[in-house]
Amino acid sequence: MECFDVRGTTLFVKLPPEIDHHNAEELRKEADRLLKKRLIRRMVFDFEKTVFMDSSGIGMIMGRYKIMRFMGGDVTAVHVNDRMRRILKMSGICKLIDICDEAPGAQDTELSGSRGR
Amino acid sequence: MQRNEMKLEFDSRSCNEGFARVAVAAFMTQLNPTLEEVADVKTAVSEAVTNAIIHAYEGDVRKIEIESWIEGDLLTVAVRDTGRGIADIKRAMEPMFTTKAECDRAGMGFAFMEAFMDSLRVESEPGRGTCVTMTKHITREQNKYERQ
Numbered sequence: 408m409e410c411f412d413v414r415g416t417t418l419f420v421k422l423p424p425e426i427d428h429h430n431a432e433e434l435r436k437e438a439d440r441l442l443k444k445r446l447i448r449r450m451v452f453d454f455e456k457t458v459f460m461d462s463s464g465i466g467m468i469m470g471r472y473k474i475m476r477f478m479g480g481d482v483t484a485v486h487v488n489d490r491m492r493r494i495l496k497m498s499g500i501c502k503l504i505d506i507c508d509e510a511p512g513a514q515d516t517e518l519s520g521s522r523g524r
Numbered sequence: 525m526q527r528n529e530m531k532l533e534f535d536s537r538s539c540n541e542g543f544a545r546v547a548v549a550a551f552m553t554q555l556n557p558t559l560e561e562v563a564d565v566k567t568a569v570s571e572a573v574t575n576a577i578i579h580a581y582e583g584d585v586r587k588i589e590i591e592s593w594i595e596g597d598l599l600t601v602a603v604r605d606t607g608r609g610i611a612d613i614k615r616a617m618e619p620m621f622t623t624k625a626e627c628d629r630a631g632m633g634f635a636f637m638e639a640f641m642d643s644l645r646v647e648s649e650p651g652r653g654t655c656v657t658m659t660k661h662i663t664r665e666q667n668k669y670e671r672q
């Protein structure tokens with residue numbers, strides 16, 4: 408799928424404009440397929456194009472967070488706008504994953520790749 | 525403003541979640557809502573419809589009904605199903621409580637509806653179905669002025 412990109416041990420997920428139960432399911436399947444197949448230590452959810460997310464999106468991210476923690480990795484959310492930040496905060500997931508407005512540079516991702524183990 | 529109402533009925537397929545929230549969003553535009561108010565209502569509708577699809581019908585394709593009406597600056601949205609119903613409503617409404625943790629459900633559906641709307645009422649009877657009624661005042665300052 409086009410929105411998934413593995414660079415080194417980082418899995419980048421470009422999230423769609425709307426995340427609901429309908430497409431969270433698709434994202435979950437593809438993410439889990441890659442997590443099984445490749446050695447992934449970090450997942451980066453890119454919210455750049457996302458304008459809508461409900462609790463199904465939270466469930467999808469929470470589930471992937473559990474998998475990443477189990478494997479000794481971590482999860483980051485980037486390009487998070489005000490609305491998405493509010494949703495992530497309300498769910499409490501912001502205490503578990505890193506959230507930033509900007510995308511981390513590739514270098515930064517490599518350097519901080521060992522964090523959170 | 526006179527009471528204005530609409531009613532929708534659609535199949536409980538997940539591809540209709542987007543349709544349902546956009547339809548209610550389109551209906552509420554006559555209140556001249558802010559983008560944030562529209563996003564709030566869309567989120568709440570999405571939660572209620574998803575609950576009906578996942579929990580009430582558990583994947584079976586049956587009907588979901590949405591009734592919405594406007595009275596003054598108050599928007600009311602009722603989402604109704606005739607599915608399995610909720611045995612313990614209080615427990616179902618607790619944040620993080622879910623009966624489907626294995627399906628990656630966060631247990632935040634009702635919490636989101638409560639947070640994004642002004643009021644939430646849940647009526648349910650096991651085996652008969654559930655009706656979730658939510659209201660929200662659309663209170664953009666300019667609106668109040670225009671309606672006087």
